[in-house]
Amino acid sequence: MNVLQGEISEIKTEGSLSLVKVMVQNCVISSLVIDTPQSSDYLKTGHQINVVFKETEVILAKQLEGLISVQNKLNCIVEHIERGEVLSKISMDFHGLRIVSIITRNAADQLRIVEKENITALIKSTEVSLAPYD
Amino acid sequence: MNLNLDFQIREKDFVTLYGPSGSGKTTTLRILSGLTQPDTGFIKVNNEIWLDTEKKINLSVQKRKLGYVFQDYALFPNMSIKENLTFALEKGQKKNIIDELLETMELVQLKHLKPEKLSGGQKQRVAIARALVRQPKLLLLDEPFSSLDIEMRLKLQDFILRAHRLYRLTTILVSHDISEVYKVSNKMFVIENGTITKQGDPPSIFSSSLTSRKFQFVGEIVKIENENIVYIVSVLIGNNIAKIIATDQEIQGLQVGSKVLVASKAFNPILRKIE
Amino acid sequence: MIDLEPFYLTLKLALTTTVILFAIGLPIAYWLAYSKFRLKAVVEVMVSLPLVLPPSVLGFYLLIAFSPENVLGKFFDQYLNTRLVFTFPGLVIASVIYSLPFMVQPLQSGFKTLPASLIEASYILGKSKFKTLCKILIPNMKASLLTGIVLSFAHTIGEFGVVLMIGGNIPNETKVVSVAIYDEVQSMNYHNANVYAGILFALTFIILLSVYLINHRFYKINSSN
Secondary structure (H helix, E strand, C coil), X not given: CEEEEEEEEEEEEECCEEEEEEEECCEEEEEEECCCCCCCCCCCCCCEEEEEXXXXXXXXXXXXXXXXXXXXXXXXXXXXXXXXXXXXEEEEEECCEEEEEEEEHHHHHHHCCCCCCEEEEEECHHHCEEECCC | CCXXXXXXXXXXXXXXXXXXXXXXXXXXXXXXXXXXXXXXXXXXXXXXXXXXXXXXXXXCHHHCCCEEECCCCCCCCCCCHHHHHHHCCCCCCCCHHHHHHHHHCCCHHHCCCCHHHCCHHHHHHHHHHHHHCCCCCEEEEECCCCCCCHHXXXXXXXXXXXXXXXXXXXXXXXXXCHHHHHHHCCEEEEEECCEEEEEECHHHHHCCCCCCCCEEEEEEEEEEEECCCCEEEEEEECCEEEEEEECHHHHCCCCCCCEEEEEECCCCCCCCCCC | CCCCHHHHHHHHHHHHHHHHHHHHHHHHHHHHHHCCCCCHHHHHHHHHHHHHCCHHHHHHHHHHHHCCCCHHHHHHHHHCCCXXXXXXXXXXXXXXXXXXXXXXXHHHHHHXXXXXXXXXXXXXXXXXXXXXXXXXXXXXXXXXXXXXXXXXXHHHHHCCHHHHHHHCCCCCCCCCHHHHHHHHHHCCCHHHHHHHHHHHHHHHHHHHHHHHHHHHHHHHHHHCC
């Protein structure tokens, strides 16, 4: 589980769906939730909140160009790589916070990921959960 | 430790008293049933005052009509299953309730056996049936599943739910098992160090740490496999085993038997009609 | 030839004593097992005293108390028209007091070993204390009941000191077997003493053996669940 602390900066609601934008280290991470400010106390701009997403939902890209539907694009630096037969685990630094991605070994090899280089972590807003501080 | 409680329960609710052992859950049941006397207190059930220490009212155990299932079942060893139930009959009460309960609790085959011949789960069913003979409106259950294995526990939870609905009971269960609380009760009180620290419906109490999850279940870990890079965790949710991928960081502090919340965003699951 | 009368007297005494002891021992044991009375320990000591006191001490005090010159003896003499010293009724009362711990202690421990939840379950099912005692407690402590009854019976058969102090040696009234043996030895009739002693030995041996055998069976039944 990747957990990043942030502050809600914007909420857009339609029906019972809300698109919530959260400021994390001066970057915006958006999350789509089945809740509205009316139904849930935690949905308020300025509210401190945790952004949560699973390691296996983190897509990695290098030299990303063109258009892409994924809303959350986080520029990171590769810190450590762990390679298995099928899977690889890549630990990254995102403005001092740690993000982990688990992708297939094939994908990691094709991207030729090495330590200390720049990389983009992509997470769909439907995969991002929100949780209050513990 | 001081026990200091103030709560109300609606009719036909299935309430759990949840908390660590030694927090005062069992004592609460004992005070409700009159087995233990509190220093001061007030208990009112259906407009009938059972206890009012100020006015020196204290209805005896025998007169508080309720069902109570003990942790050790407390079946009478000198009586057969049927005799255990018959003993509970009130003066002049019709006997057909005995056969009905034997039927409901699936005890007909066993009715002539003595309690010592029964398995834990069977004893538990007899204890529940016996508690219901007088047709009480209030049923108190003191950790009824704690000594049973997972499979038996699930089955008994179904029996209790069936009895709760069939006899329109108001049920109070003492438990420290999250998945049990989730499955059977619609209201819960968290008791810690003798006071109620939280109350509400189980989902809102347990899931407060993951607010935006709409897709979540409580289960028990039955297996953890290390698959290099990730772990595969098998979780028993209801009657189904779900397999979930977890990292070494997530798995810290978890072991087989741990109760876990399984949550996902509501956007992934696929729905398909079963023909 | 030996006289069989002492045997008849011994059995009559043991039987009467056991019946009376059961009737008063059961409530005392119940009270001792469940009461929260603070001075309970004093009562427990009183009940157990006959275990440690020399029978002659007990016999001496009872002899004084039973004397028609004292309150108890006078009461029996005047209102019940019964003399307690050197009579069978006096023997019975003395034996009841002397064998009290042999009835009360097994019953008390029998009550205590029953799980409290059995009693509580019965109360919650609306049953009175008396009904709980008769239908739940007593049927589930058969081993203790048997032990209490038989030990009291056997102990009464075997008593000597108290009987001699209270009853003396009156044929057909207070001369029980143990006293008869003493009597025969005093008169150098070793053969008769031998016969009395042999029969008494065999009798008590058989009684105790059957208790242990039956209790082992109870134990097996209880431990098989």
